[in-house]
Amino acid sequence: MARQERAIRTRAQILTAAASVFGERGYEAATVSEILARAGVTKGALYFHFPSKRALAEGVLAEQLNDIDTPAREYRTQEVIDTGLALAYRVRRDPVISARAWLSLGQEMQRLFGGGVIPAWLAETRRLLEQAKEEGELLPHITPAETAWVVSACWTGVQVYSATLSNGDDLEEKVSLLFAHLLPFIAVPDVLGKLDYRAERAGEVVAEMDRRYAELAAREAAGDTGAVQRLRGRGDAGEPGGSLAAGA
Amino acid sequence: MARQERAIRTRAQILTAAASVFGERGYEAATVSEILARAGVTKGALYFHFPSKRALAEGVLAEQLNDIDTPAREYRTQEVIDTGLALAYRVRRDPVISARAWLSLGQEMQRLFGGGVIPAWLAETRRLLEQAKEEGELLPHITPAETAWVVSACWTGVQVYSATLSNGDDLEEKVSLLFAHLLPFIAVPDVLGKLDYRAERAGEVVAEMDRRYAELAAREAAGDTGAVQRLRGRGDAGEPGGSLAAGA
Numbered sequence: 001m002a003r004q005e006r007a008i009r010t011r012a013q014i015l016t017a018a019a020s021v022f023g024e025r026g027y028e029a030a031t032v033s034e035i036l037a038r039a040g041v042t043k044g045a046l047y048f049h050f051p052s053k054r055a056l057a058e059g060v061l062a063e064q065l066n067d068i069d070t071p072a073r074e075y076r077t078q079e080v081i082d083t084g085l086a087l088a089y090r091v092r093r094d095p096v097i098s099a100r101a102w103l104s105l106g107q108e109m110q111r112l113f114g115g116g117v118i119p120a121w122l123a124e125t126r127r128l129l130e131q132a133k134e135e136g137e138l139l140p141h142i143t144p145a146e147t148a149w150v151v152s153a154c155w156t157g158v159q160v161y162s163a164t165l166s167n168g169d170d171l172e173e174k175v176s177l178l179f180a181h182l183l184p185f186i187a188v189p190d191v192l193g194k195l196d197y198r199a200e201r202a203g204e205v206v207a208e209m210d211r212r213y214a215e216l217a218a219r220e221a222a223g224d225t226g227a228v229q230r231l232r233g234r235g236d237a238g239e240p241g242g243s244l245a246a247g248a
Numbered sequence: 249m250a251r252q253e254r255a256i257r258t259r260a261q262i263l264t265a266a267a268s269v270f271g272e273r274g275y276e277a278a279t280v281s282e283i284l285a286r287a288g289v290t291k292g293a294l295y296f297h298f299p300s301k302r303a304l305a306e307g308v309l310a311e312q313l314n315d316i317d318t319p320a321r322e323y324r325t326q327e328v329i330d331t332g333l334a335l336a337y338r339v340r341r342d343p344v345i346s347a348r349a350w351l352s353l354g355q356e357m358q359r360l361f362g363g364g365v366i367p368a369w370l371a372e373t374r375r376l377l378e379q380a381k382e383e384g385e386l387l388p389h390i391t392p393a394e395t396a397w398v399v400s401a402c403w404t405g406v407q408v409y410s411a412t413l414s415n416g417d418d419l420e421e422k423v424s425l426l427f428a429h430l431l432p433f434i435a436v437p438d439v440l441g442k443l444d445y446r447a448e449r450a451g452e453v454v455a456e457m458d459r460r461y462a463e464l465a466a467r468e469a470a471g472d473t474g475a476v477q478r479l480r481g482r483g484d485a486g487e488p489g490g491s492l493a494a495g496a
Contacts, residue, residue, distance in 0.1 A: 025276050153402070153410075154405050161401035161404065165370075174397070181433050
């Protein structure tokens with residue numbers, strides 16, 4: 001057990017180092033030896049977990065997308081907003097999430113890695129907007145697939161601009177501004193008036209998610225293996241709200 | 249004169265090669281020797297024009313921004329649209345423009361090159377929206393600086409998504425979709441109804457710009473050095489329309 005924990009820690013250390021090197025240099029220019037030096041682990045340990053540079057990049061890209069697993073809300077549109085805000089909060093604080101975002105931007109990423117995290121995030125946004133449409137939240141001219149594409153693409157552009165022009169310091173604020181521009185075209189007035197896309201909500205949503213994960217971990221440690229199912233995913237339709245009400 | 253023409257051609261050849269290598273590899277991983285091999289010029293010629301890899305990247309980034317020099321229209325908002333559409337058309341056909349866009353995305357670009365083309369394009373969009381505001385085209389809640397930021401950032405995200413998910417093949421269509429989402433929040437209804445943001449307009453605007461440049465070149469060849477001033481820039485307020493009417 002102690003050995004397994006050590007292996008998990010080593011793997012996390014390597015991924016964090018890989019993320020920071022990929023983030024700084026890009027995939028092509030990054031080298032395994034720089035990742036090795038930064039990780040502070042033995043060469044054997046690194047190659048045990050990740051046999052190649054490609055495997056390291058895949059490891060960074062494949063880390064479970066906890067960052068898009070936002071709590072269920074009264075409105076699906078609010079879940080789209082919370083996803084965008086929470087990711088903005090995390091991308092500039094977590095080096096692995098940040099590197100994953102940057103790695104997904106490379107011109108060769110589609111060929112090398114199937115587009116990084118872009119397809120997964122697009123699919124999640126689309127799923128939420130399709131539900132929103134069914135539930136009457138969207139204006140009649142909206143096609144969920146098209147609008148999901150625009151919302152995800154714009155988020156990515158906002159991240160690039162914030163990083164390039166402001167070192168990422170205004171990312172939550174700019175994602176909030178993005179939603180202010182897009183939502184009036186998307187949501188019916190009734191719903192629009194209840195949506196909360198303030199920049200400050202970003203940190204609030206992440207704190208809520210962190211509490212939920214802590215709760216999950218505690219329940220699992222206590223042997224309640226069903227906790228994952230009940231706390232995560234959207235199966236919990238009977239338990240709609242997190243603690244943050246939309247429009248609060 | 250023949251020698252000068254040859255030098256101009258050589259320089260263009262080198263920039264095109266550099267653009268394609270930077271575009272494929274990113275700045276960090278690109279090498280001068282690969283650019284040299286692709287340009288098909290002598291090492292001496294390359295170093296005469298561009299003494300370093302950095303100088304090559306600066307050359308690619310600094311090529312005059314003809315791609316954002318769209319013709320004057322009745323509405324400034326239409327000029328913002330035409331800029332976005334024309335750039336979409338060009339970015340997937342011209343390797344230098346494409347490489348410039350990709351180079352601007354790198355996480356290190358702000359530090360290395362002041363953000364690539366991002367600040368220039370942002371400033372141009374802002375200038376147009378400030379004029380649009382003065383001329384009563386924008387809804388009262390719009391702050392031109394903020395909206396220019398959102399419009400430019402979203403365009404960039406759309407370019408990344410189109411390149412990643414569709415090899416860029418749907419870029420004009422997706423830029424058109426982006427404007428459909430953003431403009432109702434931006435323009436007063438009267439102006440909105442007259443704006444043309446069809447995807448097909450992209451090629452029409454570029455054809456018009458190409459005709460204008462051919463005319464410019466012909467006039468200059470005939471010794472009319474004032475042609476530049478009259479044909480380009482926004483000084484020609486008395487001559488508002490290109491041949492493409494807004495809302496045509």
